[in-house]
Amino acid sequence: MGKYVINGGSRLRGEVNISGAKNSVLPILAATVIGNNTSTIFNIPDLRDVEIMEKILLYIGCRVERTDNIIYVDSTSLDKIDIPEELVREMRSSIILMGAMLSRCGEVNICYPGGCEIGPRPIDLHLKALRQMGAQIEESHGFLLCRSNGLKGCEIQLDYPSVGATENTILAAVTAEGTTVIRNAAREPEIIDLQNYLNKSGAKIFGAGTSVITIEGVKKFQEVKHTVIPDRIVAGTFMTCAAITQGEVIINNVEIEHIQAIMAKLKEAGCLIYSNCTSLKVIGPNKIEPVEMIQTLPYPGFPTDMQAQMMALLSISGGTSIISETVFENRFKHAEELIRMGANIKIIGKVAVVKGVKELTGANVSAKDLRGGASLVLAGLAAKGTTVIDNIFHMERGYENLDEKLRALGADIIKVSS
Structure with a gap:
């Protein structure tokens, strides 16, 4: 203290x-696990939340190197689907790993997130969207065990333009079979930045920054370099x-x-x-x-x-x-x-x-x-x-x-x- x-x-x-946007770099770092590839991210801010996300990536088997405001992530060695409880409870943004890990592994075990106590921020919109895409989610004792035998693209109408739910749905839909359409999507600039990073890696996402986002599922990804807004x-x-x-x-x-x-x-x-x-x-x-x-x-x-x-x-x-x-x-x-x-x-x-x-x-x-x-x-x-x-x-x-x-x-x- x-x-x-x-x-x-x-x-x-x-x-x-x-410096780079905290609310942009965190979902982008979560997205680095999807492609079984390497990512170099520039304009990284020196923040506690970024440190926590780095620790999570290291724990699940990624190779992470940081030099000043640049982070290099190699996700080819990812070998765990459990996200450490003590890290998730420190940072609410860690919940976006649900969509990313389902996209990559088809499975993730994560606890309910922490972060600033600024009132109820339920993740029901996240869970509803992932379930619509075919995820089976068991909630027990503060943990979420999410599994999928292959996510399927579908039409998703968000009840509220939640940034986190929009991001989680995008991350899950990147490798899903077919096309996913998110309506009433959040329009924040950080959503556009996430789309730009993912598209550089080989994803097919259109419409970020508008209320309708379309994602065509892909299976192959490439090395990517990206600068955070x-x-x-x-x-x-x-x-x-x-x-x-x-x-x-x-x-x-x-x-x-x-x-x-x-x-x-x-x-x-x-x-x-x-x-x-x-x-x-x-x-x-x-x-x-x-x-x-x-x-x-x-x-x-x-x-x-x-x-x-x-x-x-x-x-x-x-x-x-x-x-x-x-x-x-x-x-x-x-x-x-x-x-x-x-x-x-x-x-x-x-x-x-x-x-x-x-x-x-x-x-x-x-x-x-x-x-x-x-x-x-x-x-x-x-x-x-x-x-x-x-x-x-x-x-x-x-x-x-x-x-x-x-x-x-x-x-x-x-x-x-x-």
Whole structure:
């Protein structure tokens, strides 16, 4: 366990480079097991979740080599179908190994996943889709034993555009007999990145980024090299850091199209944003304006993973803002910690009413989850006095060297081991 100690009040200035997307690299690493081939993946972020996925791949028999931000995976030696419980419980994204392992081995034994406690995230959509394709799934004592005598392509209508269920279905369908069509599929950029990686290896997937994805099953795969897209949530977090500190920050290695919803709300809050193809400049306002309504939605709507950061920003706005969380039920845990720092926030079910205060004050607070932790860092950057944030392992799951990058922009932040 470690802590961040932040002395607030510094304006952030300078440039920051955005690393590869956590929510893209994890499904891609899971997909490396499918083809009985070799993969070289570039732009890998240095994150705890990536380490866990590496350990899983090593455990099931893959050869994994990492050099800086490059990972090489050779899945030809894969020889296990059991996924270690202690690793799965640390990271929710490990559940996408179900589809990948069924695709490769026709069998997998995995426990229910862990990860941040941000409300119920049932995997019933995953299981329903896999069963439609012919998987037999036994649920017992927190474990899922999945078997198949050969998955069959079919038409799958998702009840909700779940990212995880879409990814799991794609991974399972890659080697299935015939054609699979996923309707009401998630449209996130990370789905497109997964499609691009798989198609480079020999898969036949069409339509990622739309609500209808078609997968034609194949049996042969080839060596593949692929570069992961930049992390849109990390980009959005640094944009909000610039905004809350009245800073001026250039953010490099971004996909502008992926962050349009974030840009729109920051402009409403008074930010000036200038962009070109792969970078942007954010100039924070002298006075943060309230935002009438933020409603989290599946992509291309406003991302739930940016809700907490925007709450921190709006806590010192010049009026009242409304935030409606429609994706996860229990994603306002950071509000009570922001209140400890002087924020005026009322939670009514899935709605937060944020009345801006003149200033926040430093306090001892605790990160309850990944993005909630990021909101406390934001609050600490703007607060008067010193803020100490514990449980920073949550942030290390999704932000590469966050303290170092903020210090390079002029923030007074240090990481203290405990």
